[in-house]
Amino acid sequence: MTAIKDLIRLAAVGFVLGMIIGDIMVVAFTASEGISLAAPELIEEFGYVPAVILQTLLSGVLGCICFGATIVYYKDEYNLLEATCIHMVIAFFTLIPISNFLWWTGRVMEGNIVVLAMGICAYVMIWFSVYMSYRIQIQKINEALERRNSGKK
Amino acid sequence: MRVNFIQDKEADDISVIVHAPSRTKDVDELMEAIKGFVPSPLSGYSEGIVTKLNKDTIIRIYSKDKRVYADTLDDSYLIKSTLYQLEDDLPRQFVRISNSEIVNTDKIIRLDLNLAGTIMVYLQGDIRTRVSRRYISKVKEVLM
Numbered sequence: 001m002t003a004i005k006d007l008i009r010l011a012a013v014g015f016v017l018g019m020i021i022g023d024i025m026v027v028a029f030t031a032s033e034g035i036s037l038a039a040p041e042l043i044e045e046f047g048y049v050p051a052v053i054l055q056t057l058l059s060g061v062l063g064c065i066c067f068g069a070t071i072v073y074y075k076d077e078y079n080l081l082e083a084t085c086i087h088m089v090i091a092f093f094t095l096i097p098i099s100n101f102l103w104w105t106g107r108v109m110e111g112n113i114v115v116l117a118m119g120i121c122a123y124v125m126i127w128f129s130v131y132m133s134y135r136i137q138i139q140k141i142n143e144a145l146e147r148r149n150s151g152k153k
Numbered sequence: 154m155r156v157n158f159i160q161d162k163e164a165d166d167i168s169v170i171v172h173a174p175s176r177t178k179d180v181d182e183l184m185e186a187i188k189g190f191v192p193s194p195l196s197g198y199s200e201g202i203v204t205k206l207n208k209d210t211i212i213r214i215y216s217k218d219k220r221v222y223a224d225t226l227d228d229s230y231l232i233k234s235t236l237y238q239l240e241d242d243l244p245r246q247f248v249r250i251s252n253s254e255i256v257n258t259d260k261i262i263r264l265d266l267n268l269a270g271t272i273m274v275y276l277q278g279d280i281r282t283r284v285s286r287r288y289i290s291k292v293k294e295v296l297m
Binding site for chain 1: 251252261262263264265266267268269270271272283285286287289290292293296297
């Protein structure tokens with residue numbers, strides 16, 4: 001029950017964050033050609049208002065799934081590497097169709113490869129930073145244990 | 154004889170100081186009695202025999218197949234309490250390391266993290282078990 005509640009909470013937060021981040025990124029990427037809340041090709045395809053609604057909602061869905069999927073990191077049955085891989089697969093299966101539909105990748109193979117490459121780099125960095133934070137904590141615990149055990153001798 | 158209690162949140166164990174005008178036979182007997190005090194033991198069941206387990210001798214307490222067991226260097230005992238109940242009754246040196254396990258920090262030899270990110274704890278009695286990532290900060294808090 002707690003896991004379901006956690007999942008709903010994470011997904012809800014992810015939906016809001018996804019909408020905000022998605023819109024900010026599109027604004028940033030289209031800034032050179034005049035600020036827009038959706039990719040120009042998407043606007044051409046659906047018209048301005050539906051394109052902006054689609055862009056915002058699908059960014060929310062992406063955030064919802066990616067943030068909700070972080071629940072795997074709280075599951076004891078998966079180690080850190082497994083949790084990172086599961087999250088990466090879920091994120092890619094969501095990101096690739098959405099980013100193609102919203103014209104983020106230009107609907108070309110090169111665009112998808114760039115997104116995949118950037119995603120893999122991001123996940124390697126996430127895994128490494130989390131791994132190092134645990135490693136440092138464990139090193140400190142082992143030092144404390146050594147001090148305790150030598151004090152008892 | 155007056156008995157007073159002074160709370161000390163910084164203390165890591167119970168400490169008793171006997172105040173007396175001089176060290177008499179009564180004082181010595183009282184100190185011996187205090188030294189021999191064993192905190193309320195746990196009842197452990199092994200092969201139909203009930204054993205009073207000194208909590209200091211317990212290495213770990215864990216649940217398996219909906220039953221709770223306590224491991225000591227000598228044997229493994231069935232405990233008729235839930236981990237949740239025990240968590241409150243056990244002394245401070247015990248810490249939860251996962252949903253299904255509590256360990257005695259005095260019996261921890263070391264912790265280890267492998268490349269896959271699995272955290273293992275090595276305990277006395279050649280016991281090796283997994284630590285949940287969620288509980289690592291709690292372990293750190295108890296030990297540091």
